[in-house]
Amino acid sequence: MKKIQAKIQTFAGAMMVPIVLLVLVGFYVGIGSAFTNYILPEGTFLYKLFTMISNLGFLFMNNLQLWFAVAIAFTLAKKEKGWAAFAGLIMFFCYTKGIEGWASLSGWTPETTSVDALMAAGYSQLDALNFNALWSESLGIFSYNMGIFSGIICGLLAAWVHNRLVDTQFPNMFAFFAGAKFVIIVVSLVSIPAAIATYYIWPYIASALQSLTSFISASGLFGTWLFGTMDKALLPFGIHHLIAFPIEYSQVGGTMTIDGVVYEGVRNIINGQAASADATGYLIRNFTSGRILFQLAGLPGATLAMYHCAKPENRKKVAALLVPAVFTLMIVGVSEPIEYTFLFVAPLLYWLVYAPLCGLCYVVAELAKISINGHALFFMIPNLFQPQKVHAMALLWLLPLTFVVYYFAFKFVICKFNLKTPGRGDSEIKLMSKKEYQAAKNGPQGADAVSASNSDKLEVRIIEALGGKDNILNVTCCATRLRVTLKDESLAVPDDVWKGELEALGVVHAQESLQIIYGVRVQNITTSVKDILGMD
Incomplete structure (x- = not known):
């Protein structure tokens, strides 16, 4: 179970990477549309400028699946992350194009999946609407309307192929195609069976998602309470994003047509309302307020x-x-x-x-x-x-x-219940001295040896506390946590050392991995740790 938990936590951390774009969507669309809809006269220079800003927001929002494919691929890659990101990009386009190709062989195109064409072929109006909703066109490719799920699938597949084949070696005659380049070849081939399988499987998944949407809608306030409670209950395990993101950015959170455009997910709906001059308010049941x-x-x-x-x-x-x-x-x-x-x-x-x-x-x-x-x-x-x-x-x-x-x-x-929250005892807020920390980890001799080096820097001490450079396999982070995969977790220092001497707010354990909570400064800490370790 710990091994499964560690993998889920890593995946949840990868889901957080595109979050910076999602933040920009709210700013670009909200502010840009405010100026173009209510403040600036059409045709002026500033009107054109804020229109461009608003369009950038829609660019990010309308292509979330692409950002997830790239972000998940490079985040889950253990090395050569740039090549992994490229593999995620290639996988996404090959995968969606493959679905388009297989669908066309079965007779489904933008023309034949329109509501009018389906009704003319004998579908009832309800069945025609439901089948039409399965499809969409994005980045010039006609494929299933999968939202962020297509990006997640492609990112996972690309990372899986990359981690297994990135070290592949060939004889000198074919050496050009070895390693990361071989990964690109393989992901393009893997996309073919993946696309064919998705063509047959996705309608059932879409039906299940629709049922989940119906349950959330029908459950009313209980569903709202359950979401809010589970969002916090899962936070310590690092997987709370897995229930929030589908509601925020996919059809699980519902759909709404605004100015003729269908928006899926509560956050996308709110952004659509921000862009609309006719909208009189934002979504109430938004699982955010x-x-x-x-x-x-x-x-x-x-x-x-x-x-x-x-x-x-x-x-x-x-x-x-x-x-x-x-x-x-x-x-x-x-x-x-x-x-x-x-x-x-x-x-x-x-x-x-x-x-x-x-x-x-x-x-x-x-x-x-x-x-x-x-x-x-x-x-x-x-x-x-x-x-x-x-x-x-x-x-x-x-x-x-x-x-x-x-x-x-x-x-x-x-x-x-006499709970030992901060300040109700001595140990919770007392800092361990550096000498005590080094003695706990290495013994007195080790403490003296390390003190002679540049051990004052927090990132250097973090690496030593993790058992040294040779014990660290991978380093990533999410919004607040330093996520580290280790060869041997027993070489890491105890939790009280992290919270006492190493400025951490807490530690979460999984099999051969640690999540060390540092708050919003974790990104700079992660970058420095990776620089010291020589990781890309």
Whole structure:
């Protein structure tokens, strides 16, 4: 199970790579469309400029499957990541073109799959609409309407082929085609059976997705609560993106026609509404607005409770730990630094109190009909340019109420069960000295030897704490976690050393791999670690 968990965590981390483009979509479409729809007269230079900005956003949004194919391929590759990304690109175009070719041999083209043509061939109107919905045209290729799933499939296949064949060697006569170049050849061939299999299998998957969509819609507020609770409950395992992304960026989250264009997934629908001059508000059941409540009020209330529950002599240290995390949370919505301050010392508080409360925030936001674009202050900037589409007056009383509920719920549970949240003991916030850290890992002699080197740099100490360069197989990261695959996990230092001496907020273990939580600065740490290790 640990091996399976490690693979799922790695895959979930790969899913996070295209997130920067998804952020840009909201800004480019929201701000660009605001200027072209309401502010600037058509035909002016600035109108053309903001039209281009808006079009960039739609470029990112309308081709999500391509970005996922490339991002997943290079993220999951163990070496030669540039070639892996190229393989993902080749795989995607060969795969989708293969589906188009096999479909045309069966008589399905843009003309024959139109609703009118299907009804003329004897389909009922409902059957014609359902079959027509299976198809779409993207990047000039007519294929199944698979959304991000086509990109995920291609990225996984490309990475799988790449990792197995990138070291392939041939005799000198054929050496030009060895290694990474051989991978490109093979992925183009693998795309053929993959496309044929998908042609026959996808209609059943599409039907299952439609059933899932119907369940989410029919389950109402319970479905909303379940989504919000599971999103947080799965966070410690690093796989919460796997339930959020399909709802946000595929037909699982529903579809809506806006200005004649069909948008799939709640985030894409909101972006479509941001671009429309006729839209009067954003989607209410968006599985996002609930985050506003616990990010701007709930977690700050919880941190105040942890501060008041700490020993008086420790409160300054607790404040120094939590206040920067609250600031980061409210500005960009990264909640893990706070969540991990109590997850590892009070897991029951996290799963039995915090996660259900977060699910309740989603329900309350939906009941209050909050309609807004974004869930953290930075991502709400586009709302300033289209305030007429925002319906969020209920936040004026919901935010204080959420703050109070989280504060008293956390304070009661912490005191009632004497949970060792930060500051309620000595070890949780006490930093281990460098000498103690080196002695714990290598013994006194090892400590003296390392101290003679450039061990002051955090990234150097991280590598040593992982068992040294030779023990590290792969290094990646997601939004807040340094993800490392090791040859021998037993060579890594204990968790209290990570949190004491190495500035980590927490550690998650899987088979021969670690996830070390550093918060939003993890990208710079990852880059430095990979530079020191000589990894591409």
